[in-house]
């Protein structure tokens with residue numbers, strides 16, 4: 141069985157490894173010339189960590205990724221929520237740079253001998269199992285996977301987009317050095333919110349080494365705060381405790397708005413759509429990449445069972461879609477209401493995906509990592 145995959149992001153590579161490990165030949169097409177991760181840092185909850193283990197990337201990812209001792213939310217300078225994580229409570233969360241995560245997955249891809257073709261742009265797919273590339277080549281496969289991200293050209297060629305929606309807020313993402321913000325409460329993930337006279341947020345997340353990821357949220361219509369490069373005076377004025385790192389940002393960063401994609405169907409014939417191409421969501425629950433990899437793994441599991449690929453893809457969607465739909469809807473609701481300003485959602489609705497044991501993983505093999513830092517309240 142052979143699969144052609146469009147997109148060498150988290151979803152595409154996870155699908156490629158999972159299929160290869162089930163005996164498929166696979167080829168991945170990446171439109172960029174260089175294989176690298178975009179964005180800055182990323183949160184990977186337990187469900188994502190389990191998938192990383194199932195595709196052979198977990199050890200490399202865990203080596204160095206930050207395991208914060210706690211997750212705190214501060215609203216107008218006052219702590220409104222604190223939860224111990226990576227310890228006694230059942231919440232496993234790693235924070236790391238995207239490049240660290242991507243490099244580990246790429247190394248797993250190399251170990252499987254998977255071919256990744258760069259500068260290979262997919263433009264369309266046909267239901268009988270054909271991937272069309274820019275330049276006119278058509279590649280036949282038993283399974284075609286569209287993992288080409290939120291602006292997926294392959295998905296759009298199939299005419300199955302139900303809805304796309306943008307939200308009122310966006311995020312400037314930056315990576316800087318932690319500088320003097322080390323140890324004690326600075327080892328935690330801290331979600332700083334300020335409401336009034338303007339709404340701003342900085343999600344502070346230590347990563348591997350002394351790297352620090354900051355997601356700086358502002359409304360799209362706040363031209364001053366959403367501007368790039370960021371204006372240190374605007375942000376330091378609101379978050380003076382973070383001034384030592386804000387002042388080092390300089391010209392770094394990119395601004396992305398929150399976005400949701402919903403499809404009428406996750407497959408058309410022998411073509412499956414996975415990851416942000418199928419279900420982009422606001423990053424409020426930090427589940428986009430976790431679910432992208434989870435659904436890619438189970439796609440491989442379903443496609444490898446039974447002789448009828450088309451029916452297997454339909455069964456895959458029936459199995460996986462409810463949890464993804466729930467998480468997407470909850471993420472959208474949190475984006476709309478900015479309810480995270482009152483604290484992380486430590487409840488079933490907020491953490492259902494994080495605590496889910498993904499199909500294709502072996503629960504008995506997943507070892508809870510030892511926490512890297514002592515909890516200092």
Ligand SMILES: Cc1cc2nc3c(=O)[nH]c(=O)nc-3n(C[C@H](O)[C@H](O)[C@H](O)COP(=O)(O)OP(=O)(O)OC[C@H]3O[C@@H](n4cnc5c(N)ncnc54)[C@H](O)[C@@H]3O)c2cc1C
Pocket residue numbers: 146147148149150151152169170171172179181182183184260261262263287288289290291292293294311313396397414415416417420423426427428429430431432
């Ligand atoms: C601000 C922000 C913060 C986030 N934080 C988190 C978080 O903390 N945790 C989390 O789990 N998720 C998070 N997410 C979501 C996460 O980034 C995405 O869900 C994830 O990257 C989706 O992976 P993907 O492989 O589907 O798509 P992508 O990562 O977009 O990868 C798609 C790949 O396909 C390539 N490509 C595109 N078009 C073509 C084409 N036509 N032909 C060939 N190749 C193509 C691209 O170059 C890229 O390599 C966040 C998102 C945002 C916007």
